[in-house]
Amino acid sequence: MSSYVAATAFGGPDPLSVLDETLGAPGPGEALVKVHAIGTNPVDYKMYSGAYGRDDARLPMRIGSEAAGTVTAVGPEAVGPNGPISVGDEVIAFRAPGAYAAELLVPAHALVPKPATLGWNQAAGLMLTGVTATHALAAAAVGPGDTVLIHGGAGGVGIMAVQLAAGRGATVVATASPGHHALLAELGAVPVAYGPGLADRVRAAAPGGVDAALDLVGTDEALDVSLELVADRDRIATIAGFSRGFGAGIKVLGGAPGADNGAALRQAARLELVRLAEKGTLTVHVQQTFPLAQAAAAHRLLMDGHTTGKIILVP
Numbered sequence: 001m002s003s004y005v006a007a008t009a010f011g012g013p014d015p016l017s018v019l020d021e022t023l024g025a026p027g028p029g030e031a032l033v034k035v036h037a038i039g040t041n042p043v044d045y046k047m048y049s050g051a052y053g054r055d056d057a058r059l060p061m062r063i064g065s066e067a068a069g070t071v072t073a074v075g076p077e078a079v080g081p082n083g084p085i086s087v088g089d090e091v092i093a094f095r096a097p098g099a100y101a102a103e104l105l106v107p108a109h110a111l112v113p114k115p116a117t118l119g120w121n122q123a124a125g126l127m128l129t130g131v132t133a134t135h136a137l138a139a140a141a142v143g144p145g146d147t148v149l150i151h152g153g154a155g156g157v158g159i160m161a162v163q164l165a166a167g168r169g170a171t172v173v174a175t176a177s178p179g180h181h182a183l184l185a186e187l188g189a190v191p192v193a194y195g196p197g198l199a200d201r202v203r204a205a206a207p208g209g210v211d212a213a214l215d216l217v218g219t220d221e222a223l224d225v226s227l228e229l230v231a232d233r234d235r236i237a238t239i240a241g242f243s244r245g246f247g248a249g250i251k252v253l254g255g256a257p258g259a260d261n262g263a264a265l266r267q268a269a270r271l272e273l274v275r276l277a278e279k280g281t282l283t284v285h286v287q288q289t290f291p292l293a294q295a296a297a298a299h300r301l302l303m304d305g306h307t308t309g310k311i312i313l314v315p
Contacts, residue, residue: 003315004101005295006060007048013296013303015048019060023105026075031085031111033093033104037124038292038313039066041156043255044100045299064099068092068114068123078108081271090114094127094270100295102315112270115277122284125156125310130273130282131266132239132253133160137168138265139237139251140212144169147206149213149229151222153189154180154308157239158216159285162189167281173205175222180308183285199225215241223248285309 001020009015026032044063046052071089078085085091091111096104114123136157142148148165152158153174165172166188174189175198181191192201198221202210213226218240226236227248237251238244242259245252252259276282289312290298298311 002101002103003292004062004098005064005292005313006062006100008060010048010050010054010059012049013045013299016063016296016299017060018293023103026073026078026105028076029078029108030075030105031071031078031091031108032073033067033069033091033106033111034072035067035069035093035099035102035104035315036120037068037289038064038099038101038315039125039128040295040298040302040311040313041065041128042302043128045303062098062100064101065096066092066094066124066127067096067099067101067104068120069104071111072103074108080108080111082113082274085111092123092127092270092274094131100292100313102292112274115274117280118277118284121286121289121310121312121314124312125284125286126273126277126282127270129156129160129284129310130164131262131269132157133164134269134273135253135260135262135265136161136214136216136237136239137164139253139260139262140214140235142168142170142212142214146211147171147173147208149202149206149210149226150174150189150216151194151214151219151226152176152216153184153191155216156307156310159183159187159309160282161214161216162187163282164276167276171206173202173210177306183308194219194221199228202229211235213237215239215245218242220244223250226250286312288312289314291315 154176172189175194184191212235215222215238242256
């Protein structure tokens with residue numbers, strides 16, 4: 001028997017329960033993975049919150065999409081993006097629906113090598129935030145010589161976006177509360193505090209102007225300041241401000257109706273993220289870990305909206 005976490009009702013995190021299942025042997029193109037760490041993301045609790053409907057036929061609802069672990073069995077023709085998958089391989093699984101589990105039976109195409117430079121907890125948190133940040137930077141066409149404003153620089157996606165933008169040769173100005181400024185400076189950004197007067201503080205930090213902006217928080221302030229400082233609306237991207245983003249004519253990214261989901265770009269980004277982590281130019285900041293059975297507590301922390309980097313579950 002293997003354990004996994006599922007939502008048994010819609011609403012808050014209290015009904016998250018540990019359930020048991022028996023996994024069969026991998027079929028063609030599949031692999032069985034012993035999970036060592038699991039990445040959590042805001043979309044995980046949004047799935048059972050009722051925001052996407054309340055169809056009881058979907059209960060109990062498995063959650064999660066990313067994990068890191070060791071391959072324990074493979075089926076015929078188990079080939080991932082980096083080549084054949086073998087027993088003993090250390091891997092990251094993404095996208096892996098139902099990743100809140102002690103074991104996963106997944107398509108081999110969802111498995112990429114775990115960077116040796118990252119521990120299990122870091123590896124489990126690399127992919128979703130990494131591909132989201134890659135998509136946002138591509139949508140805003142951020143490249144060498146640009147100055148990019150990143151709202152929410154200390155969040156999971158923000159920390160990735162700061163590192164990736166700096167790695168592309170851009171100057172990065174990132175918003176965060178003052179307690180996170182030292183971390184952002186270490187990652188290569190010029191940190192500024194959000195709140196009243198933000199536009200003036202960004203102007204002072206970037207006297208040559210701002211070429212592009214990423215809204216990773218969805219606040220009115222983030223969108224207002226981006227629209228005020230960036231002349232070309234095609235170079236403003238949001239992953240959270242959907243309704244205002246559509247109205248303002250900026251790039252709206254993600255799963256909302258009409259948004260650019262960037263599916264192909266995100267899939268292609270996985271091996272590049274592994275490569276950058278292997279080089280030591282990309283890391284994952286883990287704020288806290290919880291046992292898998294305490295997924296509800298992890299989600300309450302996520303829902304607070306002030307986490308720094310990633311919250312990880314450990315089976």
